[in-house]
Structures are given as C-alpha cells and as structure tokens.
Amino acid sequence: MSHGFYLGRRFDLKAGQLTDEPLTYDPRDLTTHGVIVGMTGSGKTGLAIDLLEEAALAGLPALIIDPKGDVSNLLLAFPDLRPADFRPWVNPDDARRAGLDLDAYAEQVAATWRDGLAEWGLGPDDVRRLCAAADFSVYTPGSDAGTPVSILHSLEMPPGLSWDQDGEALRERIGGTVTALLGLVGVEADPLRSREHILLANIFEHAWRAGEALDLARLIAYVQQPPFARLGVVDRDQFFPPADRLAFALQLNGIAAAPGFQYWMTGDPLDVGALLDTSGKPRVSVFYIAHLTDAERMFFVALLLNQVWGWLRSQPGTTGLRGLIYFDEVFGYLPPYPANPPSKLPLLTLLKQARAFGLGLVLCTQNPVDLDYKALSNAGTWFVGRLQTERDKARLLDGLESVTHEAGEGFDRAAIDRLIAGLRTRVFLLHNVHAKGGTLAFNTRWAMSYLRGPLTKDQIRTLVREGLVREGLVRGEAKQPAAKATAAPPPPVLPSPPPEVAPLDAPGDTTAIAPQPADRLSVFYLRPRVTPAEYSAALRLNTGSPVELVRAGAPVYRPYLYASARLTYQRARPEVYHTEEVSRVASADRLANWDVGQATVADDELAYAPLSGEVRYAPLDRELTTATGVRRLETSFKSYVQQSAGITVFHNPRLKDLKPQVGESRDEFLRRADAEADRLAEVEAVKLRAKYETQAQRLEAKLIREEQELAEDRLDHDARKREEMFSGLETVGHFIFGRKPLRSISTAATKRRMTQKAELDVQESEETITRLQADMKTLNAELEDEVIAIGQRYDDLATQVDELELRPARAGVEVQNFALLWVPTWDVELRVGDEVRPATVDGHQAPPVEVVSIRRRQ
Numbered sequence: 001m002s003h004g005f006y007l008g009r010r011f012d013l014k015a016g017q018l019t020d021e022p023l024t025y026d027p028r029d030l031t032t033h034g035v036i037v038g039m040t041g042s043g044k045t046g047l048a049i050d051l052l053e054e055a056a057l058a059g060l061p062a063l064i065i066d067p068k069g070d071v072s073n074l075l076l077a078f079p080d081l082r083p084a085d086f087r088p089w090v091n092p093d094d095a096r097r098a099g100l101d102l103d104a105y106a107e108q109v110a111a112t113w114r115d116g117l118a119e120w121g122l123g124p125d126d127v128r129r130l131c132a133a134a135d136f137s138v139y140t141p142g143s144d145a146g147t148p149v150s151i152l153h154s155l156e157m158p159p160g161l162s163w164d165q166d167g168e169a170l171r172e173r174i175g176g177t178v179t180a181l182l183g184l185v186g187v188e189a190d191p192l193r194s195r196e197h198i199l200l201a202n203i204f205e206h207a208w209r210a211g212e213a214l215d216l217a218r219l220i221a222y223v224q225q226p227p228f229a230r231l232g233v234v235d236r237d238q239f240f241p242p243a244d245r246l247a248f249a250l251q252l253n254g255i256a257a258a259p260g261f262q263y264w265m266t267g268d269p270l271d272v273g274a275l276l277d278t279s280g281k282p283r284v285s286v287f288y289i290a291h292l293t294d295a296e297r298m299f300f301v302a303l304l305l306n307q308v309w310g311w312l313r314s315q316p317g318t319t320g321l322r323g324l325i326y327f328d329e330v331f332g333y334l335p336p337y338p339a340n341p342p343s344k345l346p347l348l349t350l351l352k353q354a355r356a357f358g359l360g361l362v363l364c365t366q367n368p369v370d371l372d373y374k375a376l377s378n379a380g381t382w383f384v385g386r387l388q389t390e391r392d393k394a395r396l397l398d399g400l401e402s403v404t405h406e407a408g409e410g411f412d413r414a415a416i417d418r419l420i421a422g423l424r425t426r427v428f429l430l431h432n433v434h435a436k437g438g439t440l441a442f443n444t445r446w447a448m449s450y451l452r453g454p455l456t457k458d459q460i461r462t463l464v465r466e467g468l469v470r471e472g473l474v475r476g477e478a479k480q481p482a483a484k485a486t487a488a489p490p491p492p493v494l495p496s497p498p499p500e501v502a503p504l505d506a507p508g509d510t511t512a513i514a515p516q517p518a519d520r521l522s523v524f525y526l527r528p529r530v531t532p533a534e535y536s537a538a539l540r541l542n543t544g545s546p547v548e549l550v551r552a553g554a555p556v557y558r559p560y561l562y563a564s565a566r567l568t569y570q571r572a573r574p575e576v577y578h579t580e581e582v583s584r585v586a587s588a589d590r591l592a593n594w595d596v597g598q599a600t601v602a603d604d605e606l607a608y609a610p611l612s613g614e615v616r617y618a619p620l621d622r623e624l625t626t627a628t629g630v631r632r633l634e635t636s637f638k639s640y641v642q643q644s645a646g647i648t649v650f651h652n653p654r655l656k657d658l659k660p661q662v663g664e665s666r667d668e669f670l671r672r673a674d675a676e677a678d679r680l681a682e683v684e685a686v687k688l689r690a691k692y693e694t695q696a697q698r699l700e701a702k703l704i705r706e707e708q709e710l711a712e713d714r715l716d717h718d719a720r721k722r723e724e725m726f727s728g729l730e731t732v733g734h735f736i737f738g739r740k741p742l743r744s745i746s747t748a749a750t751k752r753r754m755t756q757k758a759e760l761d762v763q764e765s766e767e768t769i770t771r772l773q774a775d776m777k778t779l780n781a782e783l784e785d786e787v788i789a790i791g792q793r794y795d796d797l798a799t800q801v802d803e804l805e806l807r808p809a810r811a812g813v814e815v816q817n818f819a820l821l822w823v824p825t826w827d828v829e830l831r832v833g834d835e836v837r838p839a840t841v842d843g844h845q846a847p848p849v850e851v852v853s854i855r856r857r858q
Contacts, residue, residue, distance in 0.1 A: 004024030004025050004026050004027065005024060005025040005026075005027055005050075005051060005054035005055070005058070006022060006023075006024055006054060006445060007023050007024070007025050007047070007050050007051065007054070007442065007444060007445060008022075008023045008050070008120075008442045008443045008444040008445040009021060009022055009023055009120075009442060009443055009445070010022075010023055010440065010441070010442050010443075011427050011441040011442050011443045012441075013419060013422045013423075013427075013441050016422075018443050023430070023440075023442040025054075025381075025430070025432075026434070026435075027054075027055065027058060027060065027321050027360075028320065028321050029380060029381055029432055029434045029435070030321055030324065030360030030362065030381065031319070031320075031321050031355045031358060031359075031360050032355055032360075032378065032379065032380030032381070032433070032434070033351060033354075033355070033360055033361040033362065033363075033378060033379040033380060033381070034360070034361070034362040034363070034379060034380070034381035034382070034383065035362070035363050035364075035365075035376055035379045035381070035382050035383070036048060036362065036363070036364040036365075036383045036385075037364075037365055037366075037368050037382070037383070037384050037385065037387070037396055038366060038383075038384070038385025038386055038387070038428070039366055039385070039386050039387055039388040039392070040366055040388075040523075041386070041425060042366075042385030042386040042387075042423075042425060042426075042428075043385060043425050043426035043427075043428070043444055044364055044366070044383075044385050044428075045070045045071070045073070045328075045451065046426060046444050046447050046451055047383060047385070047426075047428060047444045048071060048326065048328065048362070048364055049071065049073060049074055049447045049449050049451065050444055050445055050447055051326075051362065052064065052071070052074055052284065052324075052326060053074070053130055053447065053448055053449065055284075055324055056130060056133045056134040056136075056282065056284050057129065057130060057133050059133070059134075059278075059282050060282055060321065060322075060323055060324055061134075061275065061276045061277065061278060061282040061283050061284065061285075061322075061323045061324070062282075062283075062284045062285070062323065062324040062325070062326060063272070063275060063276065063285050063287065063304070063308070063323070063324070063325045063326070064284070064285065064286045064287060064325075064326045064328070065287050065289065065301060065304070065325070065326070065327045065328060066286055066287060066288050066289065066290065066328050067289055067290060067297060067328060067329045068290050068328060068329055068454050069288060069290040069454035069455040069456065069460075070328060070453070070454050071286065071326070071328045072138065072286055072288055072454075072455045072460065072463075073447075073449050073450060073451050073452060073453075073455065074136070074284070074286065074449050075136055075138060075286065075449070075463055076089055076449050076450040076452060077127050077130055077131055077448055077449045077450070078127065078450065079124050079127045079128035079131055080124060081110055081113055081114045081117075081124055081127070082110060083103070083106040083107040083109075083110040084106070085110070086106045086109045086110050086113070086450060087102060087103065087106035088462070089450060089452045089459075090102065090105055090106050090109055090452065091452060091453065093512055093513060096512070097513065109450075113446075113450065116446035117446050117448065119446065120445040120446045122445070122446065122448060126448060127448045130448050130449075133281075133282075134281060134282045134283060134284045135281055135282070135283045135284070136283075136284050136286075137275075137283060137284065137285045137286065138286045138288055138460055138463060138464070139267075139268070139285060139286065139287045139288065140263075140288050140289075140291065140457065140460060141263075141264065141287065141289060141292065141296075141300045142260060142261075142263050142264050142291070142292055142296060142300075143260070143263050143291055143457060144263055144267075145288075145291070145457045145458065145460045145461040145464070146288060146460050146461070146463070146464055147267055147268055147464075148263045148264075148266050148267025148268070149264075149267050149268060149269075149270055149287075149300075150264070150265055150266055150267050150268065150269050150270065151264050151265070151270060151300075151303060155177065155204075155214045155215055155216065155219065156208075156213055156214055157170070157207075157208035157211075158170075158173065158307070158310030158311070158313075158314075159314065160310075160313065160314030161310065161313060161314070163208075163209060166313065169309075169313060170205075170208065171201075171205070172345060172349070173306050173309070173310060174201050174204040174205060174208075175191055175197075175201060175345070176302050176305075176306050176342050176343075176345055176346055177204065177302070177303065177306060177342075178191075178197055178200045178201050178204065179191070179197065179302070179341075179342040180298060180299040180302035180303060180342040180343075181200065181252075181299065182194075182196055182197060182200070183295045183298050183299055183341075183342060184255055184295050184296065184299050185251045185252060185254065185255065186295070187251075195239060195240050196248055198231060198239075199223065199226065199231065199239075199240055199245070199248075200219070200223070202226070202228065202231060203219060203222045203223070203226060203227070206222075206227050206228060207222070207227075216252070216255070216256050216265075217256070219252070220249050220252050220253055220256070223245055223248055223249040223252060224242075224245055224246060224249045226245075270303065270304065270307050272304075272307045272308050272310075272311040273311050276311070276322070276323045276359075278322060278323070282323075287300070287304065288455070288457075288460055289301070290454065290455075290456075290457070291456075291457040293527075293604045294332075294602075294604030294606075295604055298332075298333070298341060298342055298343060299342075301333060301343045302341075302342035302343045302346065305343060305346035305347060305350065306346050308325065308346070308350065308354075308359070309346050309349055309350060309354075312350075312353075312354060312357045312359060315357050316357075317356050317357060317358075318357065318358040319358070320358050321358055321360055322357070322358035322359060323358070323359050323360070324359070324360050324361075324362060325350070325359065325360070325361045325362070326361075326362045326364070327361070327362070327363045327364065328364050329364060329365060329366070330347075330363045330364065330365050330371070331365050331366070331367045331370055331371075332370070333347065334347050334348075334363070334371060334372050334375060334376075335370050335371070335372060336370070336371065336372045336373070336374075337372065337374075338579070344372070344375075347361075347375070348372075348375050351375055351376070351378040351379070352378055361379075363376070363379070366388075367392075367522075368387065368392045368395050368396045368399070369391060369392060369395045369816070370816065371395075371399065373395075373398060373399035373402055374402070376399060377399075377402050380432065380433040380434055381430070381431070381432045381433070381434075382400060382429075382430075382431040382432075383428045383429070383430060384396065384400075384420060384423075384428060384429040384431065385423060385427070385428045385429075386423045386424065386425065386427075387420060388520055388522075389520050393417065393420055393421075396420075397413055397416060397417060397420075400416065400431060401413060416429070416431075416439060419439065419441065422441075423441070426443055426444045427441060427442070427443050427444075428441070428442060428444065429441055430442060456612040458612065509618065509619060510556050510616035510617055510618055510619075511616065511617050511619075512614075512615075512616060512617075513617070514557070514610075514617045514822070515559075515617060515619060515620040515625070516625065517620060517624050517625055517630075517820045518624065518625055518626055518627045518629065518630045520627050520630050520631070520818075521624065521630050521818065521819060521820045522817060522818070522819035522820070523819060523820050523822070524562060524606040524607065524819050524820070524821050524822070525557070525606070525607045525610050525611075525821075525822045525824075526560075526601065526605055526606065526607070526821055526822065526823045526824065526843060526844060527604075527605045527606070527607050528555075528611075528824050528843035529605070529843060529844065530841060530842075530843060531826075531841070531843075532549055532552045532826045532828045532841050533549060535549075535828070535839075535841045536548065536549040536828075536830055539830070539832075545832060545833060546831075546832075546833065547830055547831070547832055548830065548831040549828060549829075549830060550828075550829040550830060550831050550836055551828065551829040552826055552827075552828045552829075553826055553827040553828070554613070554614045554615055554616055554826075555610075555611055555615050555616070555824040555825065555826055555843070556615070556616045556617070556618060556824070556825050556826070556827070557610060557615060557616070557617045557618065557822035557823065557824055557825075558618045558822070558823050558824075558825055559618060559620050559621070559624065559820055559821070559822060559823075560585050560586065560587055560820075560821040560822075560823050560844075561584075561585065561586045561587075561624075561633065561637075561818075561819075561820065561821065562583070562584075562585050562601060562606075562817065562818075562819045562820070562821035563583065563584050563585075563586075563594075563634070563637045563815065563817060563818050563819070564581060564582065564583035564584075564815075564816045564817040565581070565582055565583075565637070565638065565641050565813055565814060565815045565816055566579055566580070566581055566813075566814045566816055567579065567580050567581075567582060567641065567645055567808045567812060567813055567814075568808055568809075568812035568813075568814070569647055569662070569806045569807075569808055569812065570809070570812065571804075571806060574651045574653075574659065574660055574804075575659060575660075576649060576659075576660050576662070576804075576806060578647065578662040580662075581816070582641060582645065583601060583817075584637070584640075584641075585601050585821060585844075594636070594637060594640040594644075601821070606821075610822065610824075611824060615824070617822070620820075624820060630818070633818075634815060634818045637815065637818065638810075638813050638815055641808075641813050642807070642808055642809075642810055642813050645807065645808055645813075646805060646806065646807045647662055647663075647805075647806050648803060648804070648805055648806075649661065649662055649664075649803075649804050649806060650664070650666055650669035650801050650802070650803055650804070651801070651802045651803075651804055652669075652673050652676075652797070652798070652800055652801055652802070653800065653802060654797045654800055655673060655676050655677065655680070655797060655798070657676065658672065658673060658676045660804065666801065666803075669801065670798070670799070670801065673798040673799075673801070674795075674798050676798070677794040677795065677797055677798035678794070680794055681790050681791050681793075681794040684790050684794075685787045685790055685791075688783065688786055688787065688790070689783065689787075692779060692782070692783045695779055696776065696779055696780075699772055699775055699776050699779065700776070702772055703769060703772040703773065703776070706765055706768045706769045706772060707765075707769060709761075709765050710762065710765035710766060710769060713761040713762040713764075713765050714762055716761070823842070823843055823844045824843035825840055825841060825842050825843060826840070826841040826843075827839075827840055828840070828841055
C-alpha cells in the first residue's frame with residue numbers, strides 16, 4: 001500500500017467475480033486530474049471516500065467541495081468501531097425497515113463495518129491511523145454549524161500578483177468574482193453588455209490598482225459614487241444614471257442586510273495557502289455547502305476556485321503531487337458551451353495549468369450529459385461506474401474517446417461499451433492514460449469512514465459539538481467528546497411551526513420510505529416556496545383577522561414530473577441560430593398532459609435531499625416505475641415542446657448585414673434597421689463625396705490659377721498705366737520745347753494699346769473666376785441633392801420588415817432533465833376566529849401576497 005492508493009481489488013468482468021489482486025493507484029497520476037462518473041447507487045461516493053482516505057494517509061492536503069453532504073461522511077471514522085459510536089448517526093428509517101430498535105441496529109451496523117473492513121484487510125488500527133494522519137476540518141460558509149468562512153479577503157487583490165505581469169489573470173479573477181457576486185442578487189451578467197458587471201469590474205480594478213482593501217461596504221459606496229468620471233469614453237452618469245446606481249446599490253445592500261450575512265463576514269479567512277500547507281500535518285478541509293441556495297453555492301465555489309488559482313500563481317512549479325481538490329457533484333459548475341457560469345473559467349484554468357504546480361483535481365458527477373468534455377480532455381484518470389441511460393453512456397464514451405485521442409492513444413469504443421454494460425454496484429472501470437495495460441475493472445474496498453448518507457447542517461453542528469471535529473481542527477487532538485446523544489437531532493432546515501403546534505396524523509396512503517421510480521428517472525426535491533408558519537402569517541396579515549396555526553402534519557412529498565430541454569432554432573437565410581432552456585413541472589396525476597397545471601421551477605429551487613426530520617411520501621403512478629412508461633412520457637414532453645415552442649424574429653431583406661435578433665420587439669428592430677440604414681447611407685455618401693471631391697479639386701485648381709493670373713494681370717495693368725502716363729508727359733514736353741513729336745506720339749500710342757490689352761486681361765480673369773465660383777456652387781448643390789436622395793432611399797429601405805415565425809426541428813429539441821420532482825405539502829388546521837378549519841399548504845405555491853383560499857375538507 002505504501003506504493004500507491006489502495007482502492008480495492010481487481011474484478012473479472014467475464015467471470016463476474018472478485019479476484020485477490022489488489023488495485024493500487026499511483027497518486028502522482030492525479031497531477032493530470034481525475035473524473036468519477038456513476039449513477040446514484042453505483043458506489044461513487046464510497047470510491048471518493050476511499051480515494052480521500054488514502055490521500056490523507058499519504059500526507060496529502062485536500063480541499064473538498066461537498067454540495068450534497070455525502071462526502072462529509074469522511075468525518076465519521078470510529079477507531080473503536082463501537083455500536084455507541086454509530087448509534088447517533090444511523091438512519092431511523094433503516095432501523096425500522098430492518099425491524100430493529102436503534103440500539104440493536106447500531107450493533108448490526110458496527111458489526112457490518114468491522115466485518116467489511118476485515119474482509120478487505122483493514123481493521124481498527126487502520127481507522128486509528130487515518131484519524132491521526134491529518135487535521136480534519138468542516139467549513140460551513142454562511143452558517144456557524146461548522147466553521148464559518150469569512151469572504152472579506154476574497155474581495156481584495158490576491159498577494160504576489162502585479163498588474164504589469166499578471167494583468168490578464170487579475171482581470172479574469174475580477175470577472176469571475178463580479179459575476180458570482182451579481183448572481184447573489186439575481187443579475188445574469190454579460191461582461192461585455194451588462195452595465196452592472198462593467199461598473200463593478202471597473203471599481204474592482206480601480207481599487208486593486210490603488211492598493212485599497214475592498215470590502216462589501218466600500219463596494220456599495222463606490223457604486224453610488226464611482227471613483228472615476230468616465231466608463232470607456234462615456235460619462236459615468238450617462239452610462240449608468242445616479243438613480244439607477246442607487247437602485248443597484250440597494251440590491252447589493254440587501255446581501256449585507258440579510259440576517260444571516262454576518263456568517264459570511266466572520267470565521268476563518270479563505271486562506272488557501274494555510275489549507276494546503278504541507279510543512280506540518282496535512283489538512284483535509286471539507287467545505288459543506290448543502291445548506292446554501294444555488295446562487296450562494298455558485299458564489300462561494302467561484303470565490304474558492306479563484307482563491308486557489310491566485311495562490312497557485314505564487315507557488316514554484318513541481319512535478320510531484322502536493323495536494324488535491326475534490327468536487328463531489330460538478331453538475332452545473334462545468335457545463336458545455338455556450339453556458340458559462342462563474343465557476344467554469346477558474347475550473348478550466350485549473351484543469352489546464354494546475355498540474356504544473358502539483359495540484360490535482362478530482363471531479364465527480366452522476367450526470368455525464370451536462371459536462372464540458374472538451375475541458376475534461378485534460379483529465380488523465382477516469383473512474384466509470386454504472387450509468388443510468390444509454391444517452392449517459394454514449395456521452396461518456398464520446399468524452400473518453402476525445403481524452404484518449406488527446407493522449408495520442410487508440411480507443412476501442414465497442415470494447416469499452418461492453419465493459420460499462422457489465423458493471424455492477426461498487427465495480428468501476430479505471431481508465432488511466434499513464435498506466436500500461438489498458439482499461440481495467442476493480443471492486444472498491446470497504447471505506448474506513450461510516451457511509452450513512454448525506455449529513456444535514458444540524459448534524460454537522462453535532463459533529464463539532466461532540467468533538468469528532470472541532471471547528472475544522474484535529475480529530476485525534478480535539479477536546480474530549482461530550483456525552484453522546486441517544487439520537488442525532490434532526491431539526492428542520494426551514495421554519496417549522498412553533499412548539500405548541502400539535503402534529504396531525506399522516507395521511508393513510510403515504511409511506512415513510514420514498515417509492516422507487518424507474519432507473520432512468522433522476523430525482524429532485526423542491527425547496528418549499530411557503531411553509532405552514534408563513535402560510536398562516538400571510539393569512540393573518542392579508543385578512544386582518546386573527547389566524548392561528550393549531551396543528552400541522554409532517555411534510556408529505558407528492559410526485560410531479562420535472563422536465564427541461566434545450567431548444568435550438570436554426571435558419572440559413574436569414575441566418576438565425578438561437579438556443580434557450582425551457583422547463584416544465586406537471587402533476588403526476590396528469591401524466592403526459594403538459595398544458596394542464598404547468599408551472600416552472602428555477603434551478604436554485606431544486607435540492608438533492610428532502611427536508612430533515614420526519615417526512616412522508618405519496619404513492620407513485622405505475623407508469624413512473626417502468627422504463628417503458630418513463631420513455632413514453634419523455635417522448636410526449638419532447639413532442640409537446642416541439643409543437644408549442646416558437647420564437648418571432650424580424651428581418652429586412654434589403655439590409656443584408658442586419659441579422660435577426662431573438663427577443664427584440666418590432667420597434668427595437670426598426671431602431672437597429674434605422675441605424676444600419678444610416679450606416680449604409682453614410683458609406684454610399686462617402687463614396688459619392690469622394691467622386692465629387694475629384695471634380696471640386698479640379699475646379700479649385702483652375703480657380704487658384706485664375707486668381708494668380710488675375711493678380712499678375714492687375715500688376716501688369718498698373719505698370720502699363722504708369723508707362724502710358726510717363727509717355728504722355730514726355731510728348732507734351734516735346735511740344736512745349738519745340739522738339740519733333742512724331743516719335744513721341746508713336747510711343748504714346750503704343751503704350752496706350754498695351755494698357756488697354758492689360759485691362760482686357762484683367763476683365764477676362766475676373767469673368768473666368770466668377771464662372772468657376774458658380775461651377776463650384778452648382779457642384780456642391782448637386783452633391784447635397786444626391787446625399788439627400790441617398791438618405792431618403794435608405795430611410796425607405798429601413799421600414800421594410802418581414803416577421804418570421806421559427807420553430808425548433810425535432811433534432812433541435814434536446815431533453816436535458818427528465819426527473820421525478822417531490823413537492824412538499826402540509827395538512828394543517830387553522831383557527832380563524834372561533835372556527836378551526838383544515839387546510840393544505842402546497843410548497844409549490846408562491847409565498848402568498850393576496851389572500852390564499854383555505855381548502856375545506858369535503
């Protein structure tokens with residue numbers, strides 16, 4: 001085991017049996033990252049725990065992102081394997097199904113764990129060695145259940161980077177942080193078009209360049225009064241008016257004003273250097289985020305990944321493995337193009353460049369369809385377990401094929417397909433580009449940690465209180481455990497009725513165990529939009545009458561179908577390419593009728609686990625329990641979407657470069673058409689002006705020459721007039737003094753003729769100049785008339801609008817999710833005045849604003 005991670009034993013797929021040959025994995029191969037893929041029940045959580053246990057034993061620090069609470073089971077390691085250690089963590093429903101009380105069931109689990117470890121050559125000493133090998137921490141961002149995480153320093157410029165050398169990396173860091181921050185307030189931001197994104201990004205860059213310690217309060221102040229006068233070339237108040245900035249600042253202030261936000265600002269700093277420090281005992285840090293909304297999860301994951309990359313940039317390169325990042329469910333965080341959530345860029349960057357710094361990423365998912373396989377081509381190790389559908393298998397095979405081609409190896413798709421088809425629970429294929437011998441199968445070993453299923457936030461709090469972890473410090477060196485409770489406390493995550501509210505009996509047709517749907521159906525749980533306490537409070541507020549919640553039953557989950565699809569609209573001429581996501585929720589008692597009672601659900605309303613505490617389940621329609629029935633329903637959804645979906649775009653056939661845009665109104669298109677027509681008119685006018693400019697230059701050259709000739713003619717004329725005058729005086733003198741005047745008279749006559757000729761030359765030049773000036777005016781007038789005509793012609797073109805109705809082709813409808821959605825409802829009794837009335841609170845209802853009618857029992 002010292003030569004590698006002990007993950008299990010080889011499995012002979014042909015014989016269908018386990019061999020005695022141990023499967024060890026060289027941890028150095030994780031510098032090129034790893035991917036774990038498998039459906040629910042494939043055993044991927046056990047494999048991940050095995051991998052992380054081996055990493056801790058090997059002295060490797062790890063950052064673990066736990067969106068569902070499964071990997072927090074790593075904290076449940078009991079060296080003595082006593083029943084009393086297991087008892088607070090066993091599932092009461094499992095005990096009831098086994099027909100045992102909690103004490104007896106805990107004894108059974110302890111024995112199972114002891115025997116399971118022994119079968120794989122492990123025992124209490126190995127568990128004890130694991131507990132002492134590392135400092136195990138559990139962090140709960142936005143909560144004090146574990147160790148809170150302060151995000152204060154996450155808004156500051158990362159140390160060790162400079163604008164001169166790392167400007168591009170810093171701007172990428174700013175972009176990811178801003179996008180994640182805007183996601184918290186529900187703003188879907190395009191970095192190039194969203195004025196909110198542009199404003200915040202400029203504020204971050206200004207503060208970081210100035211060396212300011214930016215926090216949320218300063219950021220909000222800068223939104224109201226930015227520290228710069230212009231954004232680009234536009235005045236800031238014109239780009240983002242003060243009134244709009246105030247409204248935006250109030251949105252951001254809503255984050256800081258939320259009662260639970262204090263837990264985001266206190267606690268341990270998000271110091272990746274300390275978490276991945278290898279100078280002493282390694283730290284295994286679990287970031288438990290199951291209690292957060294989807295927007296909060298995305299915000300924190302993006303911050304964490306950006307912090308990791310910022311820290312790595314300051315580290316020296318290495319060829320060895322210095323630490324791990326494990327992401328338990330990467331669904332939604334690394335989707336294929338064109339989706340681009342805030343987490344995607346730092347994940348892509350780490351997948352491409354973290355190997356040079358010795359940091360390995362291991363990504364896990366049960367949804368192989370929604371992954372960016374181009375990004376995962378950087379992963380050298382793939383662990384493949386059982387898959388749910390043929391589509392999942394085909395998508396995974398495409399990804400593996402691209403990986404092997406990137407590595408310069410051959411890929412036998414048919415052979416791998418056959419191997420995947422033969423997998424069973426806890427049996428995985430290992431495809432390692434670094435190892436010789438091709439793809440092999442192995443059975444995972446027994447985990448040293450107790451795999452009890454997802455932990456709730458309150459159970460994380462119990463972990464800390466009972467000393468299994470102490471605010472993320474050392475398991476073996478924590479304070480002495482307090483007396484163990486007889487059962488793990490399961491207070492509900494959402495507001496529950498006050499203590500004096502008596503429970504109602506559960507409906508007779510419900511069960512404590514969720515009915516099992518067909519394998520091809522994924523399963524989600526709706527986060528309630530309204531609870532009984534909120535329901536009664538809203539009635540009291542809206543009616544003005546005294547309304548009291550008297551009794552409330554346990555939440556009963558009722559089945560709905562949740563389906564989502566990506567639609568592609570495509571047309572060659574005019575060119576249109578548009579994709580959009582649609583989702584529908586339909587009651588399971590109206591199967592295949594998607595028009596009746598349809599509703600929509602946002603991604604952040606979906607959870608992987610039910611509410612904590614006692615819950616009940618309504619029965620499932622038989623069609624939801626068979627693959628054939630589910631396939632028929634999925635086909636009906638696809639047909640419904642194809643027939644009901646449609647978009648309208650506008651097109652101008654005369655303006656070839658004006659592409660239709662989805663979602664714009666006719667008026668918006670006409671404004672774009674006007675702008676395009678103005679552009680084309682200006683282009684044509686520029687060409688016309690160039691043509692006239694040539695003629696104007698010729699006229700102007702002639703005019704200049706004539707003006708020069710006129711000046712010369714006037715000088716000549718003045719000179720001739722003077723000569724004529726002097727010649728006349730000479731002739732008069734000759735007469736007076738008696739000299740012969742004949743020659744003088746002849747000379748005077750000549751001078752007179754020359755003066756007259758010069759005068760004619762002046763007149764001719766003046767007339768030519770007048771004519772040329774008139775020609776210039778005529779030319780300018782013609783140019784102006786033609787430019788006006790061009791403008792009028794393009795104005796007419798801009799009004800020619802065709803309305804195009806587009807529908808997706810059948811191949812353009814790709815079903816993304818087809819799932820069973822459990823929606824919580826509560827049977828309650830309300831005292832309205834003196835009367836006690838029964839009612840049903842539907843968790844799918846929006847929080848009531850107007851009076852919500854009370855359904856009377858018949």
